[in-house]
Amino acid sequence: MANIIGLMAARNAMAGVDLRQEGVDAMPQPLRFYASDQVHTCHHKAMNLLGLGKKSLCKIPSDDAFRMDMGALKAQIRADCDQGIKPACVIATAGTTNTGSIDDLSAIADLCAAEGLWMHIDGCIGALIVLAPRHRHLVTGIARADSLALDLHKGLQAPFDVGCTLVRDRRQHRITFAEDAEYLQKMSRGIAAAEFLHDYSLDTTRGFRALKIWMMIKEHGAQKFGRLIDQGIAQAQYLTGLIADQPLLDQMAPTVIDIVCFRFNPGGRDEAALRELNTEIMLRMQETGVAAVSDTTVKGRHCLRVAICNHRTRRMDLDLLVQEVLRIGSDLLATPIAAESGGR
Numbered sequence: 001m002a003n004i005i006g007l008m009a010a011r012n013a014m015a016g017v018d019l020r021q022e023g024v025d026a027m028p029q030p031l032r033f034y035a036s037d038q039v040h041t042c043h044h045k046a047m048n049l050l051g052l053g054k055k056s057l058c059k060i061p062s063d064d065a066f067r068m069d070m071g072a073l074k075a076q077i078r079a080d081c082d083q084g085i086k087p088a089c090v091i092a093t094a095g096t097t098n099t100g101s102i103d104d105l106s107a108i109a110d111l112c113a114a115e116g117l118w119m120h121i122d123g124c125i126g127a128l129i130v131l132a133p134r135h136r137h138l139v140t141g142i143a144r145a146d147s148l149a150l151d152l153h154k155g156l157q158a159p160f161d162v163g164c165t166l167v168r169d170r171r172q173h174r175i176t177f178a179e180d181a182e183y184l185q186k187m188s189r190g191i192a193a194a195e196f197l198h199d200y201s202l203d204t205t206r207g208f209r210a211l212k213i214w215m216m217i218k219e220h221g222a223q224k225f226g227r228l229i230d231q232g233i234a235q236a237q238y239l240t241g242l243i244a245d246q247p248l249l250d251q252m253a254p255t256v257i258d259i260v261c262f263r264f265n266p267g268g269r270d271e272a273a274l275r276e277l278n279t280e281i282m283l284r285m286q287e288t289g290v291a292a293v294s295d296t297t298v299k300g301r302h303c304l305r306v307a308i309c310n311h312r313t314r315r316m317d318l319d320l321l322v323q324e325v326l327r328i329g330s331d332l333l334a335t336p337i338a339a340e341s342g343g344r
């Protein structure tokens with residue numbers, strides 16, 4: 001939802017018509033949004049909900065570091081202009097779901113400024129790295145976004161759910177959502193004296209999600225959360241070192257933040273066999289409760305995905321994780337995977 005709010009403001013700002021009144025049929029040109037091929041699927045849902053269709057979200061290839069390829073982005077923008085399509089918005093990701101990669105936010109901000117495009121940042125995973133003294137340089141440029149989505153239930157480890165959207169242009173934010181209702185009139189005094197939050201998003205009735213965040217920051221202070229984010233990234237680097245020391249483990253993507261992608265690879269197996277092997281390793285770790293590891297596929301290669309998102313994680317937990325991957329992997333080499341395996 002946080003991304004949808006930002007993208008809706010972007011769509012309405014860039015449509016070239018009063019979209020709230022006239023609807024998408026009245027747009028003089030089709031709009032195009034751009035994101036890397038690592039973008040989260042919530043942006044597909046956003047395009048669907050905004051009436052633009054998934055075809056309006058152009059996926060730009062990512063480079064070897066899983067960052068949006070800037071050359072390909074520029075070429076696509078030029079090609080779309082030539083075809084009468086209106087480039088509207090670049091969606092940069094600060095912390096991709098697959099690998100934790102962070103797009104070049106400054107370069108994208110420069111491009112958006114030069115081309116007159118809206119810059120939206122999906123910072124659901126990584127925006128709060130701004131709090132982390134040792135790693136905040138990773139998100140340099142984040143403050144230049146026109147809109148930014150962040151998930152405080154991820155970065156601050158708050159109870160679900162508390163997504164948040166920041167939109168730079170307050171007027172644009174308001175005119176995207178505000179409606180005049182005879183039963184919701186602002187007063188200078190009384191209970192309707194404050195700003196109506198329903199003028200800035202889709203829902204009218206809403207929970208007081210901000211309360212738990214306010215209490216957490218009051219209790220612990222923002223600096224502590226910054227230190228914990230630094231700690232998670234340092235632990236991911238430690239895990240990366242453990243993987244590098246093990247010939248049977250392959251690192252599958254650079255470790256940038258607190259996400260580590262790797263797999264058990266005894267050699268001599270094709271992709272399908274490695275997928276089956278690693279899926280079984282993941283399932284056994286989940287079922288025995290050793291670790292809640294997930295999986296993903298990066299550039300066509302299946303792998304285990306470790307997201308260190310609990311501040312109680314210790315290095316010894318990561319030692320155990322690696323030992324267990326190796327132990328289960330070796331067991332599986334000795335004993336074929338049973339037919340009822342949960343693999344896909």
Ligand SMILES: Cc1ncc(COP(=O)(O)O)c(C=O)c1O
Nearest residue numbers: 040042095096097122124125151
């Ligand atoms: C990068 C990114 N964007 C958006 C989302 C969607 O956020 P939510 O799960 O809060 O709906 C996620 C979820 O993991 C994500 O990783």
